[in-house]
Amino acid sequence: MTTLDTDPYTILGIRKDADLEEVKSAYRRLVRLWHPDVCGRSMENIKRFLTVKDAYLLLKKRLQAQATKRASSISHSTAANAVDRESSVEGTFLFVQIGLQEALYGTHVTIEIADGQDFCRKCSGLGQIAAKNPSTCPACKGKGYKTLSWGEQDLKIICAKCSGRGKEKLTSCPNCSGRGIITRKKKVEVQIPPGTRNGTVLQIETHRTSSSNDSHDEEGYFLEVEVEMPEGWIIHGNDIISTIDIDCWTKLGGGYIEIDTVDGPEKVFVTPGLGNERFIKIPNKGWINKDGKRGNHLVRLNVLSPKGPCPKDALILINQLKVLWPCEGYSLPALPAPDLHTKHYK
Ligand SMILES: [Zn+2]
Ligand SMILES: [Zn+2]
Known part of the structure; x- marks a missing residue:
């Protein structure tokens, strides 16, 4: 067992x-970073992971004792075998x-x-083997x-x-990293149901082939799904929301633009005079x-909008446009184009 030499919150x-x-979420994040399956089964990594796990278990116990029963738990997941995150933290x-x-x-x-799990054959499950060159005991410095x-x-x-x-006549067994046991592994195929959202936790059906009764293996496995979203995209309810740059001329005059959807690029016709519309809706995407x-x-x-000072020719056209296509409720007359050589509006 490891001992907590620092504050669990700090850990x-x-x-x-x-x-x-x-x-829980901090623990899951750290598991992802520091689980020995991820970063290697060195003694140091295992110790670090156990420290994190101990800190988590300690705080969980403490907080659960304090917690008042929640009236209801909210789950946004739609997958059939998704589990409530509140209850799903007990496994791997x-x-x-x-x-x-x-x-x-x-x-x-x-x-x-x-x-x-099997006992490590190299060390007969002891986790230690005889050292080739007995080293000075670090605890007593050889005394x-x-x-x-x-x-x-x-x-x-x-x-x-x-x-x-x-x-020190014994040294940590390199075959099992001093654990004395070797974990057998198997591959499992997990079905991710359609419509799985970011952060959904799926419970994995394992059907262990092992006949041994490893009690700590009964906790179960959970798979948290991270959905990679294109930058700036969010899912709100059943809608996907993204942003596109559009120039003011296309917005006013209409035209085709290409929009990335989850099913690939979609050519969309922008209706002329969109006015104050802030969104374009692409149904069923x-x-x-x-x-x-x-x-x-x-x-x-x-x-x-265009950048920099308006060219003189464009100003003339814009002033003509103000007359031809006046803004609703705007009664001021169009002004003639200023002389760009004498006045600067910067
Ligand atoms: Zn000693
Ligand atoms: Zn061993």
Whole structure:
């Protein structure tokens, strides 16, 4: 077991007033970074991961004891086998990243999970093997004892790490990283249902082939799905919302523009005189709901105006336009174009 030598909040990198949900999400984030399956099974990595896990378990226990029962839990997920995040934190968390189209239409991913454990053959399950070159015991620096001040006396206590020998005859088994056990692995195919949203947690059916009764294997596996979104896209309800740059002339005069949808680029005709419209709606190109119905893709228009001073010829035309196509409720007459050589409006 590891011991917490620092504050659990510091270890998880969260504020002291973090609630249970924040604790869980910080833990999941750190699992993703530091799980030995991800960053390698060195002793250091395992220790670091266990420190994180201990900090998490401690805070969870503390916060659950304080927590008042929530009236209802909210789940936004639509997938059939998605689980409530509140109750799903007790197992092993795995993560997968999928594309937007895969999430919309459903896909399957292959993941690796533990399938029981065997004793390490190299160390017979002890986690330690005889060292080739016995090294000086780091705990007592080779003395074989430690000194404790007791009143005016000094007490000598036999070093527990080396049993007083002063040398370390055993070293951590490299085959099992000192755990004494080797985790068997197997590949599992996980079905990601259509319409899976970012952050959905799926419970994985494992059907263990192992006949051993590894009690800690019964926690189950959960797969958190991260959906890669194109930059600036969000999903709101069943609609996908994105933004497109459009020049003010196209917005006023109309024309074709190409808009990226989840199903690829779509040529859309902008109606002349869109006026104050802020969005273009592309029907049935949004997200998918339980019944297989698609929402809309809403494209927010970011209207661009020309830069720099208006050329004299353009000013004349704009003034003619003001007369030909006046703005509603705007009664001031069009002004003649100023002489650009004498006045500057910068
Ligand atoms: Zn020692
Ligand atoms: Zn071993």
